[in-house]
Amino acid sequence: MAGRPEVLFPLFADLTGLPGIGPKTAPLFARIGVESPRDLLMTLPTGGTDRRLKPSILDVPLPATVTVEVEIGRHAPAPAKGRPYRVSVRDAKTDFQIVYFHARDDWMERHLPPGERRVVSGRVELFDGVAQMVHPDHVLHRAQAEALPPFEPTYPLTAGLTLKTVVKAQRGALDRVMDLPEWIAPQIVADRGWPGWSAALKSAHAPDSSADLADTTPARQRLAYDELFAHQVTLTLARARARRKPGRASPGDGHLRERALAALPYRPTGAQTRAVQQIVEDLAAPVRMNRLLQGDVGSGKTLVALLAMLAVVEAGGQAALMAPTEILARQHMEALAPLIAPLGLRIALLTGRDKGTTRQEKLSALANGQIHILLGTHALFQSDVDFADLRLAIIDEQHRFGVRERMTLGAKGRAVDILVMTATPIPRSLSLAQYGDMDLSVLDEKPPGRQPIETALVSAERMDQVVARLRSALDAGRQAYWVCPLVEESEVVEATAAEERHRALRVALGDQNVGLVHGRLPPAEKDAAMADFIAGRTRVLVATTVIEVGVNVPAATIMVIEQAERFGLAQLHQLRGRVGRGSEKSTCLLMYQPPLGEAARARMEIMRETEDGFRIADEDLRLRGAGDVLGTAQSGLPRFRIADLERQTALLALAHKDARLLLGRDPDLTSDRGRAARTLLYLMEQDRAIRLLSVG
Numbered sequence: 001m002a003g004r005p006e007v008l009f010p011l012f013a014d015l016t017g018l019p020g021i022g023p024k025t026a027p028l029f030a031r032i033g034v035e036s037p038r039d040l041l042m043t044l045p046t047g048g049t050d051r052r053l054k055p056s057i058l059d060v061p062l063p064a065t066v067t068v069e070v071e072i073g074r075h076a077p078a079p080a081k082g083r084p085y086r087v088s089v090r091d092a093k094t095d096f097q098i099v100y101f102h103a104r105d106d107w108m109e110r111h112l113p114p115g116e117r118r119v120v121s122g123r124v125e126l127f128d129g130v131a132q133m134v135h136p137d138h139v140l141h142r143a144q145a146e147a148l149p150p151f152e153p154t155y156p157l158t159a160g161l162t163l164k165t166v167v168k169a170q171r172g173a174l175d176r177v178m179d180l181p182e183w184i185a186p187q188i189v190a191d192r193g194w195p196g197w198s199a200a201l202k203s204a205h206a207p208d209s210s211a212d213l214a215d216t217t218p219a220r221q222r223l224a225y226d227e228l229f230a231h232q233v234t235l236t237l238a239r240a241r242a243r244r245k246p247g248r249a250s251p252g253d254g255h256l257r258e259r260a261l262a263a264l265p266y267r268p269t270g271a272q273t274r275a276v277q278q279i280v281e282d283l284a285a286p287v288r289m290n291r292l293l294q295g296d297v298g299s300g301k302t303l304v305a306l307l308a309m310l311a312v313v314e315a316g317g318q319a320a321l322m323a324p325t326e327i328l329a330r331q332h333m334e335a336l337a338p339l340i341a342p343l344g345l346r347i348a349l350l351t352g353r354d355k356g357t358t359r360q361e362k363l364s365a366l367a368n369g370q371i372h373i374l375l376g377t378h379a380l381f382q383s384d385v386d387f388a389d390l391r392l393a394i395i396d397e398q399h400r401f402g403v404r405e406r407m408t409l410g411a412k413g414r415a416v417d418i419l420v421m422t423a424t425p426i427p428r429s430l431s432l433a434q435y436g437d438m439d440l441s442v443l444d445e446k447p448p449g450r451q452p453i454e455t456a457l458v459s460a461e462r463m464d465q466v467v468a469r470l471r472s473a474l475d476a477g478r479q480a481y482w483v484c485p486l487v488e489e490s491e492v493v494e495a496t497a498a499e500e501r502h503r504a505l506r507v508a509l510g511d512q513n514v515g516l517v518h519g520r521l522p523p524a525e526k527d528a529a530m531a532d533f534i535a536g537r538t539r540v541l542v543a544t545t546v547i548e549v550g551v552n553v554p555a556a557t558i559m560v561i562e563q564a565e566r567f568g569l570a571q572l573h574q575l576r577g578r579v580g581r582g583s584e585k586s587t588c589l590l591m592y593q594p595p596l597g598e599a600a601r602a603r604m605e606i607m608r609e610t611e612d613g614f615r616i617a618d619e620d621l622r623l624r625g626a627g628d629v630l631g632t633a634q635s636g637l638p639r640f641r642i643a644d645l646e647r648q649t650a651l652l653a654l655a656h657k658d659a660r661l662l663l664g665r666d667p668d669l670t671s672d673r674g675r676a677a678r679t680l681l682y683l684m685e686q687d688r689a690i691r692l693l694s695v696g
């Protein structure tokens with residue numbers, strides 16, 4: 001990495017410079033993710049072996065690795081090839097056997113001379129009631145045994161790579177560790193009693209007992225913090241640099257927002273008002289907005305988006321809202337058009353389906369500023385889409401888009417303000433790790449008058465009863481979604497299952513009553529199915545997970561999810577969130593294929609216990625781990641070597657706060673501590689930060 005400080009060179013030099021690593025072993029290290037001495041140092045022991053001398057193997061519960069002094073007794077050489085060579089030994093309390101395979105008799109006589117005493121260390125197990133130590137790790141004279149480390153760390157290994165090799169290399173790497181100026185705030189170091197960086201590494205690699213392997217030791221806490229802090233410095237730097245770029249000030253005067261609000265049949269919730277205020281302030285300021293709006297299902301993100309868009313239109317600009325699917329783009333159009341038209345503004349929908357003259361007409365109206373608000377799917381990115389003056393890009397459902405798309409839409413105007421909306425509540429810890437470079441607004445309040453959703457677990461064996469109940473609910477005028485099993489590997493299989501269920505339900509509930517929507521239907525058919533369901537012409541909508549995000553049909557009050565155990569918690573929460581959106585009482589039936597495994601049952605129970613998306617997200621994180629919750633690959637969530645995002649959320653929050661504090665005072669990292677932090681950035685390979693710093 002360009003500009004790396006010289007003191008760090010030895011840590012990023014070739015691995016083969018370390019003792020015991022040659023061209024053959026280096027690739028083995030690569031397999032455990034170790035490509036430099038630094039990587040090796042950041043690979044902490046995962047376990048350890050206690051080598052402290054015990055009087056007898058009876059002093060520890062077997063099987064276990066034990067170190068005892070023994071008197072060597074009778075030898076029983078292998079009776080035949082491939083059979084074991086046994087030596088009887090006696091420690092302070094009991095007899096046991098030391099066993100070797102393929103050992104030469106003369107070597108054994110020298111190795112374990114009868115009548116003499118030796119310290120032996122190895123794993124003792126019971127075979128047919130006889131305690132045996134097979135191939136001891138050490139056979140030593142008493143004096144040599146004093147040199148045994150009392151506690152020997154163990155490391156992740158791979159085929160061909162022995163612990164001995166790793167430990168030796170590790171020692172070599174530790175010899176290269178030097179003291180570095182402290183980058184953590186002095187107050188934090190003092191409060192927590194943390195060692196300096198080099199002392200922490202040395203101590204983390206020299207545990208004295210299993211207790212020293214816990215991630216709560218000062219050394220490990222410190223090292224985890226270093227990792228988190230470096231990452232937070234990067235995100236904070238990115239955020240600060242983005243804000244430094246001049247933005248457009250779009251101070252709306254509020255006249256359109258007032259009129260829109262006056263026409264609404266309800267009042268915004270406190271959370272909606274707060275979020276709008278934050279956004280409007282950002283828009284009015286001459287810095288570029290980069291904000292995440294996180295709202296639980298049904299919390300009313302659309303209204304926030306509308307008011308934000310109106311604010312930039314008030315200021316003379318245009319706004320675009322991009323949805324992840326055509327269904328959702330259309331739905332936004334249907335929800336927003338009636339609110340926007342009376343204001344004398346023009347709103348348009350642009351999707352991949354617009355062709356020929358309609359498309360041309362929309363594009364020219366957009367380019368000359370006649371269209372104020374544009375809705376659409378990723379069709380909004382196409383290169384021939386030009387705005388007269390795009391000032392705000394809103395991206396709905398972050399998870400379906402990557403960072404790149406965010407940028408492309410942002411590039412369609414001059415210094416476009418960006419608002420990303422996500423319906424997936426992310427535990428705060430993860431949102432800091434993933435979106436630390438964005439400002440955050442949270443809708444943590446639902447519109448008033450919503451009733452709790454009744455959630456029940458039903459075995460698929462009771463399908464007939466479920467259908468019978470559904471029939472009487474339809475008779476009572478209710479509407480339902482029926483979600484078919486998730487088949488991640490195959491959209492075709494998923495669609496086929498949905499088609500079959502559709503047929504069966506039509507037979508049971510009447511042809512006219514049941515609609516179908518899945519990912520493989522032609523767009524026009526999807527639209528028609530949605531429109532029929534919204535208008536109440538169909539009473540049941542059989543669907544795959546295309547229904548998952550954002551669909552809003554407040555009259556639907558029943559959600560049936562088949563093979564619910566296949567879905568993740570976040571997904572179930574999203575699906576269930578399609579009901580309970582009006583003032584009527586709603587029901588969610590989670591059907592499962594028996595037998596239900598324990599983990600699946602635990603997930604279903606959480607769904608029954610709570611409707612709070614943030615709590616569900618926390619539980620999901622606890623049950624599945626950070627990578628799975630966000631899908632590490634596409635989320636861009638960093639993989640930490642030492643820090644654990646699930647367990648060390650408080651450390652992350654602290655790192656976040658401290659990074660902002662440091663960069664607030666020293667935006668270019670030029671103070672003493674700032675320079676120390678630069679070293680940390682190199683140490684933690686934070687390329688993005690290094691780049692940002694070098695651009696200035």
Ligand SMILES: Nc1ncnc2c1ncn2[C@@H]1O[C@H](COP(=O)(O)OP(=O)(O)OP(=O)(O)O)[C@@H](O)[C@H]1O
Pocket residue numbers: 266267268269272295296297298299300301302303423447448549550551552554577581
């Ligand atoms: N303040 C409010 N009071 C009453 N109803 C509201 C309020 N805000 C929004 N709503 C209604 O709540 C429903 C859900 O709103 P919206 O579709 O914006 O939710 P959302 O946040 O996009 O949720 P999801 O992510 O689940 O789609 C809509 O029918 C909307 O009209």
